[in-house]
Structures are given as structure tokens and as C-alpha cells.
Amino acid sequence: MLKYIRQFLHRPSGLIGTIMLAVVVIAAVFAPWIAPYNPYERVQVQASDILAPPDSAHLLGRDDAGKDVFSQLIYGARVSLLVGFTASFVSMFIGTTVGLISGFYGGKVDNFLMRIVDFLLVIPDLPLALVIIAVWGRGLWKIIFVISILGWTYTARLVRSQTLSIKERQFVLRARAIGANNLRIIVRHVLPQVIPLIIAQAVLDISASILAESSLSFLGLGDPTLVTWGNMLNFAFERAISRQAWWFLLPPGFAILWVSMALILMGSTLEEIVNPRIKSHHLFNPRRMVSLVLPVPPESTPVPAIPTAQEDS
């Protein structure tokens, strides 16, 4: 485990992603101490405060209601992280369960579950989330629910394909021979092999969930009682774009870009570590081509990357 963390932080993309995410997490946790104003409090405003440009008391100016944009930005991190982590945790849980069952049992169960996955893959996500929230009503937990329900399909496919290859391997057959039942094999022998891949996928999922929430909020379906980056952009777009209030329009967008970039960097680095692919190809350097050709992997099935102690036990 320590080895992987060291390997992860040694790659520039892993380190940069972690630092970028840490900034957002700190902002979210310590929001009341960092933000100069509380965006949930009512403020007395004068006409000149509306969309006032940045000054020393308001680093990023004020919004259409005279509130400090910088404070809203800090508090917005809370909602984004909450939505991202919760939704991706739930979809990771559903996806892993479905993938394990589907891959391990196969047959009719597998067929049925994979048709559900195919169905969800075909249906356009954002329009579906839009109509559900529009009819159901706006609310933070409803948004999290909808994003989780629509977001587990890729994890399920990934876990299924890994399970298919793992369940045929020696240590699983040995465990079965000494009398381990299906549940024990799945939980003790298959799951630990799949977890590194799931984590990499879940980190990428957090970014997708945050983007989904911000899109819904931008389209006017965010939780109206909360300060979120998507809601800020919705207000800014509706009321401030004609006045070119860049201090209100740009910060929430860059905040979303920042956090999703951080998570994508971390997720793809994790993926590279746990799932190393071919390192070179024949056209890379024509002169040294032959020496660069790597041995072809003996199996064409996906090879789980981590040799663990269970292999020998």
C-alpha cells in the first residue's frame, strides 16, 4: 500500500492533482474561517453594491444581490465536494456489486444485469436527470440520488471484466477446492484484486459527478437554498453577462475546472499505476525500433496488475 502511495506521489500528475485537490478540501473544511463573509446571511445593500467590481474588501467583487463573490466561491466548494464524493461512493458501490455478481455468476443473471447497463448507457444522461429533477423538485439529495443512479454503469463493466478473468485463476480454484463458498470467494479473493481499479475509477467518477451537478445547477435545477458554483454561474449568466461582470462569471467556472482537473489528474495517474499498458510501439523511434519492441503479454485477457500474497496462499 505504502509502495503505491509513494509511486503515486512520485509522478508529477499525481502530486499536482493531490495538491490541487487539497486546496479545495481545505477551503471547504475551513470555509467559515477563510471566507470574509457568510454568504447565507442577509446583507444590507445599496444600489452601488450590485455587481460592484473587485476592491480591497471584496477580492472578487460582488454579485447581483450585493454579496461577496469570493465568500460564495469558498462555500461553494463544500457542496461540490459533498455531491462529488457521495454520488461517486454510491455509484461505486452499486457498480462494484453489479459487476461482481454479473462477472462471477454469469449466465442469465449476467445477461439481465448487462442489458440494464446497456440501457443506461444508451439513454442520454443529462436530459434524463433534467426531466427527473424538473418533475420531482429541486433538492441537494435528489440531485445526488439521480447522479448516483445514472453513474454506476462504467464501474460495473470494469469490475465485471476483471471478475471474469480473476475467477478462473489458480488461487480462486484452490479456495473453492478447500470448501470456500461463493460469498467468501467474492469478498475475500475477487474483491481485493479489483479494488485498486475501482478506486482509480471512483476518483474519475467524483469529477464526473461534480460536472453533472454543476451542469444541472447551471440549467436552473440546482438546490435553490444552497450556494453552489453551478447556481452562481446560473445567476451570473442570467443577470450579469450583459454587464460583462467577469468577476462574477469566471471564478465559479474556474473553480469547477480546477477541482475536476485535480481529480482527473489523480484518477488517471492511479489508473496508470494499477493498470500499466504497453509502454512503446513500432513507429515511435524508427531507428531503434527493433530494440524497443516489448515482449507481447502471454495472455490476451486483461491481466490484473497487482500480484498479491493471496496468489501463493
Next chain:
Amino acid sequence: MIRFDYLVRKVIFAVITLAVVIVFNFLLFRILPGDPVKLLFRNPRLTRQAQEQIRVQFGLDKPIWLDTEALQSGDLEKAFDSQFTAYVRNLFQGNLGISFATRQDVGEVLGERVWRTVVLVFTGETLAIVIGVVVGLAAAWRRGTRLDTAALVLGLLTWALPTFFLGIILLILARGVLPSGGMVTPGYAAEGTVAYWLDVARHLILPTITLAVVSASGYMLIMRSSVVEVLAEDYILTAKAKGLSTAQILRDHALKNAMLPMITIIALTLGYTVGGAIQVETVFSWPGIGRLIYDSVAKQDYPVLQGAFLLLAISVILANLAADILYSVLDPRVKVN
């Protein structure tokens, strides 16, 4: 001939998917709290006559699925005379209800707007595919060089970028140079057909670029990894040994084989592209289905919302079916399994 079973399976799946979407659409707008159809009666904007028309059309006095009493007494015609059958019948007659906000026929509203979305998605996707394939191919060929790194960083950056935010940035940057929204400059139509279409094209530039940039990053990353895999195949080494030029290898061997997975990816991401189109149309006030959805959400115009969702879902399902058929034509390895 040999692929007949495969096609039948795909068609059956598409039909089932369509059926589930129709049932879901029916359920969503009837069962969930809020019950939009019943809300109609509290809408003071509707006249008595219109309310009566809606009541008869949606069959609100009838049971939701089945009249079980009539079924037991053997009166089949009455048993199946329910809200659901009324909904399906209306649907197949192209009758999607009337808009709460404008009282226009929903089918007509969608019909006059759908081609605008088709134009936007088509030009945006075409541009995205061209950019994605060319950059992805170049990045994979020059793997590990500065070109590859630049392509990867840009790809990840645009991937992490919310579509609507890219639109807003372009809107601010191009202020004064390109039109900021809409489809035509008001009052421009009178100056002749060519001038009209040129004006439309000018309005199309920013939405197309936004949609293309966001979709291209995904295609580029997938194309890159697909080409990297292909380039490691033995037949590339063989081609090299035959003395073919790099351009020939890339074009005739790498590109052709790497393009196959792209077809599936393009079809699968079409649902995502449609979501992007909603955001792009909203930002640039492009009067297509996406902007219609945004406006309908604000006005709580449920019949329009329901119709628009159904139209988008059906289009994406059919496009996926088309991609499956195309794939089986292009890749002779796809057979009955």
C-alpha cells in the same frame, strides 16, 4: 447473411429500450409527487374548454394501467381503456399534448426546432471527430514527445471543462466580433436567401466550436490509446519491414484499424453530446430543442419537457442502432456468438 442474428438481436434490444423509455416517460409524469397532468386543472391560464379537452385526451377519469373489474367480467375493450393506452395511442398518432406556456401543439413546437439542433450537433460532431482523429493519430505516433504531452494536457483540460463554461468564455472573448446569441440577426431575413444563410452560419460558429472542443477531447484520448495499441501490433512491424513509408503505415494500417472502436465510441458518446448541446444552446440562445428544454424547465412546461426528452432519447437509441449496423458491415469479425 451471416450477421442476420446479430442485427435481429440489436433491433430487438432497441425496441425494448424504446418501450422502457415510453413507459418511464409515462410513469415519471404521472406517478411522481406533483403529478403535472393533474396540476393542469389548477392552472388559471387555461380555459374551461381546454381543461375539458385535456381531461378527455389524457383519459384522467380512467384507471392508470388496467380496469381490473372490466377484465374479470370479460369486457376486454373496456379493460384496456386506461390512461396508459390513451398515452400510447396519442404518442403513435404524434399527439404529444399542448404546451402549458404557449398552448401550441408540442409536436409542432418540436418539429420546427428539431432541425436546428440537428444542424448544430452534426457540424459540431463532424468537427470534433476530425480534430479528435487527426490529433489523436499524431499524438500516438509521436508518443512521449512534446507534441503528445501538449495534446494530452489540452485534452485533459478540455475534458475537465464544463461545456457551458467554455461557451461563456468564448462568448466573452468574441464579444463584438461574432453574434452573441440567437440564430439570425433580427430583421436580416429580408435581404435574400444567401445573405440569410451566411448570417445563420455566423451565428453557428461559436456554438459549433464549443460543442466540438468539448467532444473532441474524448475522441482524441480514445483515438490516441487505440492507435498506440494498434501500433504495437505485429502487422505494423511487417508493414515497416516491407518498406512502406510512415505515412502509408499510419493511413492504411493504423488509422483503418483504430477507427473501428471509434464508431462505437461516437455512438455511445452521442447521449453525452446531446447533453452538451443543451448547455451550448442555452448559453448561445440557439433556438433548438436544448434551449427549449431550458426554457420549459423555468416555465414548468411539463408537456414540452416530456416531448423533448422523448425525442432526444429516441434519436440517441436509433443512432446507436445505426452505429451497431454500420459496425457489423465494416468489421467482418462481428458474427453470431
